Amino acid sequence: MKTFLILAIFALVASAYALEESERVNGENGWYVPQEDGSFEWVDMDVAEEWMEAQEKLEGRGLTTVPVNFYLYTPKNPSSSKHIYATTKSISKSNFNPAHPTRFVIHGWTQSYSASMNKDICSAWLSRGDYNVIVVDWARARSVDYATSVMAVGATGKKVAKMINFLKDNHGLNLNDVYVIGHSLGAHVAGYAGKNTNGQVHTIVGLDPALPLFSYNKPNKRLNSDDAWYVESIQTNGGTLGFLKPIGKGAFYPNGGKTQPGCGLDLTGACSHGRSTTYYAxxxxxxxxxxxxxxxxxxxxxxxxxxxxxxxxxxxDTNAYMVDGDFYVPVNSKAPFGMIN
Structure with a gap:
């Protein structure tokens, strides 16, 4: 309740003193923040940063809770998940196999573990062989208020890190075999997970990391290229819902990174934003x-x-050992989107 009260107060301040439209530069001096109905509302950067500081104080006092659940898929249960917990009893009863590489998949705003991106990415990895694919479900992402979901990103990332640390310390997980893959807000959750593991995870893949309410100039508050041994970003709606400036050590720009072919007018950017998950799978x-x-x-x-x-x-997979820099990626307007046979 206190979180919502703070948001309401700052929303009033934002509306009263917001920059004129001609002065606004998305991601530089404020953000166009997405709303449930697909519209955007401008928030000045200083106002938004006060939101974040207020939320961090609440978290420091233990006043916020962020429910996070984990669902395991393996070659033995490729289509029916096993709900797992950070307990020896739960992991021992599951099909988790530390001899196999592990992939964590994290959804974004308004989604859940049943989102199509999770199914597609899970299926893609399991088609490659023996993997543990752990889909992360964070309930606060389903808040109709985007800012409330943003405020839960750090705590969610820490809970993902806690699961990674538990598997490493108690069940033989090798961090060199771990990828954390996140879309939109989930990309920043992946970043916070990487910042809080006991040791460095091998790879984080950020699928169009969310721009609204995240500052490029504050890498410790978002996914950045130091959060894993290798960080790759696939940027498909840059300047609107996603970052345009490079996020990963390897930054990939399908169709130039702003809009995607086959998405039509795409005024909200949702189609182009979501293409990052389709391309990755x-x-x-x-x-x-x-x-x-x-x-x-x-x-x-x-x-x-x-x-x-x-x-x-x-x-x-080989990118971790050979990639550094920015890449243009030609794409088709329909599947298969990749242009190389």
């Missing part, structure tokens, strides 16, 4: 996204990187 399964190396992200956005394909494939 296809990349895991088919390894078919060729890339063109760019001098910087501006060249990727303006599609001025030439026409010579590099040896790098977006979403490839």
């Amino acid at each position: 296809e990349a895991v399964k088919q390894d078919n996204f060729g890339t063109i190396k760019c001098g910087d992200y501006e060249a990727a956005v303006s599609k001025e990187c030439g026409s010579t394909y590099s040896s790098v494939r977006m979403g490839a």
Whole structure:
């Protein structure tokens, strides 16, 4: 209740003193924050940062709770999940196998563990062989208020880290075999998970990391390239729902990273934003996204990187050992989206 009261107070302040529309630069001096109905409301950066500080104080006093659940899929139960807990009894009764690589998958705002992105990414990895795929379900993501979900990102990430640490310390999980894959707000949850593990996870994949209420200039408050041994970002709706500036050590810009072909007018950006999960699942399964190396992200956005394909494939396992920089990714308007056979 206190969280909602704080939000209400700051919303009134924001509406009273917001920057003029001509002065607004999304992500630089404020954000267009998505609403449940698909519209956006402007919030100045200083007002939003006060929200975050207020929430951190509440968390420090133990006044917030963030329910987080974990669902395990393996080759033995590829379509029927096992609800697992950070207890020896729960893990021992599940099909978790520390000899197999582990993939955590984290949804974004308004979604749950049953979201299609989780099913697609889970299916893609299990089609590759023996993996533990753990889908993270965080209930606060389903708040109709985006800001409330943002405020739960840090605590959610810490709970994911707690599960990773438990599996590592008690059940033989090898951090070198761990990927944490998150979409939108879930990408930043993955970042906080990486910041709080006892040791460094191998890879984090940020699927169009959410822009509203996250500052590029505060990497400790969002997913950044130091949160894992390798961080890859697939940026598909940059400047609206996702970041345009590069987030990962390897930053990939399908169709230039702002809008995606086949999405039509896409005024809310939801289609382009969601394409990052579709592309990633296809990349895991088919390894078919060729890339063109760019001098910087501006060249990727303006599609001025030439026409010579590099040896790098977006979403490839080998990227952790060979990728550093920004890449333009040509894509089709319908499946298969990748252009390389």
